[in-house]
Structures are given as C-alpha cells and as structure tokens.
Amino acid sequence: MDQTGIIAITVFAGLVALWLIFYFIPVGLWFSALVSGVRISLLQLILMRWRKVPPSVIVSSMIESTKAGLSLDPNELEAHFLAGGNVPNVVHALVSAQKANIQLDFKMATAIDLAGRDVFEAVQMSVNPKVINTPPVAAVAKDGIQLIAKARVTVRANIKQLVGGAGEETVLARVGEGIVSSIGSAVSHKVVLENPDSISRVVLDKGLDAGTAFEILSIDIADIDVGKNIGAQLQMDQAQADKNIAQAKAEERRAMAVALEQENRAKAQDARAKVILAEAEVPLAMAEAFRNGNLGIMDYYKMKNVMADTAMREAISKPVDKK
Template sequence: MTGIPLMIMIVAIIIAFFVFLYFVPINLWITAIFSGVRVNLIELVFMRIRKVPPGVIIQAQITATKAGLEVSTSDLETHYLAGGNVANVVSAMISADKANITLSFKQATAIDLAGRDVFEAVQISVNPKVINTPNVAAVAADGIQLVTKARVTVRANIQQLVGGAGEETILARVGEGIVTSIGSADSHKDVLANPDKISKLVLERGLDAGTAFEILSIDIADVDVGENIGAKLQTDQAAADLRVAEAKAEERRAMAVAQEQEMKAKAQEARAKVIEAEAEVPKAMAEAFRSGNLGIMDYYKMKNIQADTDMREAISGTKPTKSPGTGKGDKPKK
C-alpha cells in the first residue's frame, strides 16, 4: 500500500513541474536574456495568464532588437490582443528600415489592423507592382471602336494605406481615362499611330489621388480595332426612320380610305335625295293636269324638248339624262 501513494506523489510532482514550466517559461526567458532582450520572468507569467503566447511576443522582440529597432514588449502584446499579426508588423518594419522608408510602429500596426498586409505593402513600395487592366473598349470620333489593354505600374503609398482606395479604383480610373482619351481623338488611325498619347493624357489626370498607390507609368500593351459603331448606329437610325415613315404613310393611307368612304356615303346620300326628288315630279305633273295648269300640248312640247336635249347629249358624247316623269333615260332619236 505504501507504493501506490508514492507513485501518485511522483505523478503529481511531474504534473506540477510541467505546469510550472508552462506558466514560467524559463527556457524562453534565458533565450531572451542571451539575445539582448531584457524581460522580467514575472512578466512572462502574466502573459500566460492574459492568454498571450510569450513565444510569439519574445521572438518578435528578439527579431526587432537584432535589426536595431526599438519595440517594447508591452506594445507588441497590446497589438496581439487587438487581433494584429505581430510577426508581420515586425518584418514590415525591418524591411522598411533597410529600404530607408519611414514606417513607425504606430503606422505599421494601424495598417495591419486595417486589414491590409503591411509587409506586402512595404514590398510593393520597394519593388513596384504591375497591374494588367481588362480590355477597355472605346469609340473614336470617326465611329470606330478600339479595344485597349494597358499595364499600370504602381508603388504602394505608405501614408495612404489606411483609408486609401485599392487596386479596383486604380483600374476603374485608368479605364475611364483611356475611354476619354480615345473618345477625344478625331480618328482611330491617330490612336493606332501614337498609342503613347493615351498614356500621357491618362497620367496627366492624376488618377492616383486618394488611393493607396502611386502610379509610376501606364503602358499601352495592345490596341485592336473593333466594330464600326458609327455605321451601326447610322444603320439602326435609318431603320428606325424607315419604320416611322412607314407608320406615317399607313396613317395617311387609312385617313384617305376613310375620306373616300365618307365621300361615297355622301354621294349615295345625294343620289338618294335626287331619286326622291325625281319621284315627286310625276306627282307634280299629275297635280298640274288635275288643276288645269298643264295641258296635253304642253306635255308633248316638254317631251319634244327633252328628246331634243337627249339627242344633243348623245351626239356630244355626254351621258343621257333621265326624262322627268319616267325615271328612265330616253334613247336619242335617229
């Protein structure tokens, strides 16, 4: 029974020893001392309690100290607790110091917490980056479309990384400048002959204002001739004008047909009134006979005059008229 408590005690001592080494990282403290970093052992214990990995903080401070940078352990720990990348910030500061670029610890942490890769930004500031624009289509004054592709060489602007616009804004502004430059050209041949004019005009517009980059150069990589937009627009306009003219002609035709129908209706109405009036003639003659105002000899004289009139009209080629009282046209006498 004495062996079991002894074994339990040994296991407890081993566990306590490893717990002590976890909370009191003696090896890390010794490494820091020999690396020239003055750090208190109690401070490392408090890092463990605050759930900050001492290895990350001390290793970053050792790297900064060896590079000649003055960064306190408290600042590194604060940046880690804020969610920053301590190692990336220290690497960026070392790279900026070697390239003679002014970058303070406050600026580096602000850039890192803003969501940008501060180390990559320093690298782009040292080694400019080339951004390829997508195909940009623009139309010259003569109606010919040109499809252009450009290469934009940019350098990171450390002072504008926080709050500055990104690559998408640069590409949009360059595309807008290319469209404006080609659109102001009198002929597409001028653009094809001197594509460097596009670069000069775009660079003069100051497209990198308010962005996180500085545009160093804009080089036109390719210019292709596209469609004849002017001719296409004229064709579409002519087709639209033709449809409008056809619609107006159809409207005039419909109005003419309506007027013709109206005239026919009026003519039929007039003929109906004539027929109605002719129907009253026999009644009037009969009434004249009864009242004694018209004699038989007068009637025959009227018929002779009517026959003579019909003969004259037949000889002249006009249409014979209808004889009053009968409603029928009399044949001319031979």
C-alpha cells in the first residue's frame, strides 16, 4: 500500500472518530442550552446518549420551559421519556396552561400524558371549548308522535378529571338519554316543537358531566324533525293482533262444532245399528213362537195384513213428485 492510501485511511478513521466524539459528546446542544440559560452538564448529556434518551428532545424542552418562566428538572423529563411519555407535548401543555392561568403542574401533566390522553389538546380545549354534534336521537312523546332531535354540546376539558374520567362517548350517550327522557315526558309533541329549549334545560339539570373528563357548558338543540305516528302504528298493530286472536278463537269454536256434529252423527249411526239389530230379532222370535205353538198361522197372516195396510198408508201420505 502506498503512502496516499495510508493517508486516506487515516483521514477516514479520524473523521469517524470525530463523528463518534461529537455524537456522544453533544457540545452543540450543551452550548445552546448554556446560551439559553439552561443549566445542564455535559456529562448528563453524554449519559443520556448511553440511556437511549435523545438529548435534543430534553434540551429543547428545557429551553422552551425556561423561556416561559417554568423550572423543570431534566431528570424528571428524562424519566417521563423513559416511561413512554411525550415530553414535548407535556412541556407545550405546561406553557399553554401557564399563559391561560390554568392550574396544571408537572406531575398532573405527566399523569394525563401517560394515561393516553393528549394533555396539550386538553389545555387547548379548556381555553377554547369544543362543540360535539350528537347523532340523531329519536324519542316518542306521550301523544305517540315520534320526534328526531339533533343537539350541539359545548364542552370544556376538566383537567382534574382527565385521569380516570369518561370520554366523549359517555357524554354523547348521557345527552341522548336526557333528550329521550325529556321528549318522552312531554304531554304533546307540539309542546316540544314550540319550546325546544325545554330539552336543554332538562338535560342540563341532570348533571350529565359527572364523572367525565369534560364540563358541559351548554346544550343547544340544532334540529327537530317529526317522525312517524308511533302511537297509531302501535294501535294498528294491536288491532291486527286482536283480530288474529279473534279469528283463531272463532276457528277453534268452529272446529269444536264440527267435531261435535261428527260425534252426534256417530251416535246416530250407533243408534240405527242397535235398531237394526233389534229388528233382526223379530223374525227369530216369531220362528221361536211357531215352534213353541204360541203363534198360529192365522195370527201370522193378520200381522202381514196389518203391515201391508201400514205400508200402503205411508205410500199414500208421501208427497207426489211432479216429475
């Protein structure tokens, strides 16, 4: 290897070593912090590199807080980063809270951030309330008319309830429940249409923001539409059901009548069979009387004449068919 190659390798190795030195010893960050009034040692920045904490994030956050008049401990910022928190977002929230005269300390801000909520957005919502549009809520007044209402809920973040407090879904569910209760207690749907603000008053009096991360400032009814006549529909359905029940009972009675008729026919057939059996005993009794000498031949002919006369009278008494 010639002398030129050795010099190139030496220069390359020197550049790599210089890059490693400036990477693990962030002199530029230390100087920026120094001129910004942030007291942080160069050794602490080096140890941040070894602990996998980006010194630029900590230093920039310290500079921002110092310029805003806040005194933060770099060790606490580093611990919050290692815990999975968003250090810049927390610092932004603390600065905004101070400017807006909102009571928010570092411990509360980090707790809110680690709970999964956007602490900076919460501070902004405390300064500038948020409007939540509810989905259409259908309810039925006492006169049976359905009303479909939409509301706008103006909420402000409750900093103290952000940790463990319910979210927007709970607020919307409670507001919908209050709207249904208010419309359902109205005597007529016309009363609700004439005074839609009565819904807002009833809902606000229920204290729906209890246990939530928000404070409800106002509830405004944006739109009310008249839906179906649920009362009439229910009456029609009830009438149809009563009709079906009556038809079923009538069919049951008809089936019972048919069964009774068939039973009576069976009884009549049984009676006729018994008569036929009894009539079959007459020739046998006459034969037995002839054998015993209790019936003579003249008596037999007299009986036949009587039977013939009876048959003739029956034939005469029957109506004559003109055809």
